Amino acid sequence: MSAPRLEIDLGKVEHNTRVLVERLAPSGIQVTGVTKAVLGSPAVGAAMLRGGARGLADSRVANLARLAGLGGLKGPTSRTLIRSPMLSQAADVVRTATCSLNTEAVVLRALDRAAGGAGLRHDVVLMVELGDLREGIPVDDVAAAVRLVLAAPSLRLAGLGANLACQNGVVPDARNMAVLSDLADTIETSYDVALTTVSGGNSANLDWATSSANVGRINDLRLGEAILLGVEPLRRTPVDGLHQDAFALFGEVIERVDKPFAPWGDRAQSAFGGVPERVGTGTVRQAIVALGRQDADPDGLVPPDGITILGMSSDHLVLDLGDHPAVVGDEICFGLGYGALVRAATSPFVATVDRAGC
Numbered sequence: 320m321s322a323p324r325l326e327i328d329l330g331k332v333e334h335n336t337r338v339l340v341e342r343l344a345p346s347g348i349q350v351t352g353v354t355k356a357v358l359g360s361p362a363v364g365a366a367m368l369r370g371g372a373r374g375l376a377d378s379r380v381a382n383l384a385r386l387a388g389l390g391g392l393k394g395p396t397s398r399t400l401i402r403s404p405m406l407s408q409a410a411d412v413v414r415t416a417t418c419s420l421n422t423e424a425v426v427l428r429a430l431d432r433a434a435g436g437a438g439l440r441h442d443v444v445l446m447v448e449l450g451d452l453r454e455g456i457p458v459d460d461v462a463a464a465v466r467l468v469l470a471a472p473s474l475r476l477a478g479l480g481a482n483l484a485c486q487n488g489v490v491p492d493a494r495n496m497a498v499l500s501d502l503a504d505t506i507e508t509s510y511d512v513a514l515t516t517v518s519g520g521n522s523a524n525l526d527w528a529t530s531s532a533n534v535g536r537i538n539d540l541r542l543g544e545a546i547l548l549g550v551e552p553l554r555r556t557p558v559d560g561l562h563q564d565a566f567a568l569f570g571e572v573i574e575r576v577d578k579p580f581a582p583w584g585d586r587a588q589s590a591f592g593g594v595p596e597r598v599g600t601g602t603v604r605q606a607i608v609a610l611g612r613q614d615a616d617p618d619g620l621v622p623p624d625g626i627t628i629l630g631m632s633s634d635h636l637v638l639d640l641g642d643h644p645a646v647v648g649d650e651i652c653f654g655l656g657y658g659a660l661v662r663a664a665t666s667p668f669v670a671t672v673d674r675a676g677c
């Protein structure tokens with residue numbers, strides 16, 4: 320196998336899913352597995368389903384299309400589009416996604432027309448703004464959106480949802496989750512409907528969900544990062560009992576030369592702005608790995624113990640090897656944070672293969 324490559328341990332993805340599914344089940348919360356960080360990889364989606372995810376979700380239609388072949392024991396899997404559909408994509412959305420998260424009346428009308436034209440029924444979750452100020456309908460306007468969906472012949476109101484933390488780091492807590500729960504109750508009573516899904520949020524909801532005695536009406540979380548990387552994203556702390564190393568990125572050493580610690584010559588900006596702090600003396604056991612910002616985000620790249628990342632440009636990753644014995648042609652294996660994982664999975668230069676292990 321050649322480098323660079325992203326190795327995935329599907330067994331660890333399945334394990335992480337199962338642990339989270341079992342941990343949330345006593346509260347009545349089911350897990351929807353989110354595959355967007357791995358471009359809707361069918362292998363990863365299947366591992367999430369084996370681990371007990373009730374369905375899959377992705378932010379992009381093209382990724383959901385890759386998941387279309389997957390089914391569970393109970394029949395075809397639900398595929399939820401978790402970014403509000405582009406108006407221009409309504410026809411693709413109803414054909415590819417069984418459900419979508421929505422905030423815009425004009426989009427809902429387009430989905431209804433498209434679903435009607437295709438002879439389909441499309442499930443809709445209305446997203447509610449709870450303070451993080453990314454997607455969401457203001458609480459006071461949710462009733463109007465509900466009426467629109469109920470009047471749309473080819474849409475089905477599956478429920479309500481919310482998303483916190485991603486834009487402004489707003490923490491899911493008893494207060495904002497209660498707003499969503501109360502709204503679900505109010506809508507059901509006012510319109511005599513049953514909401515099957517109340518989706519409280521993403522991996523950032525885990526602390527709240529596992530520490531609350533009462534999660535109210537919330538019965539679904541859309542989990543990506545926690546399943547894939549085993550961390551909760553608010554403080555990026557490892558989640559008990561989960562693997563943090565289901566993914567590993569391998570790069571190949573292309574230069575291995577001892578170099579002076581300090582650069583010489585007049586200095587201005589480096590390739591991506593800013594000048595690395597390099598004060599000191601002596602020699603560095605330096606290596607260049609054939610990985611760049613097109614393949615990974617240096618902030619989320621975790622080198623093996625004893626190796627330090629000195630810098631990364633488009634195509635060169637410069638390392639201080641410390642005592643590591645690597646020579647040209649050797650591979651070095653890196654752990655990944657969320658940003659680095661997304662970048663690696665998206666890079667056309669990085670092959671994705673099963674079976675991780677640094």
Ligand SMILES: *Cc1c(COP(=O)(O)O)cnc(C)c1O
Nearest residue numbers: 353401482521522541542543544
């Ligand atoms: C990305 C995303 C998720 C999953 O987030 P994680 O932090 O990876 O669990 C859930 N819901 C929405 C709307 C998203 O955009």
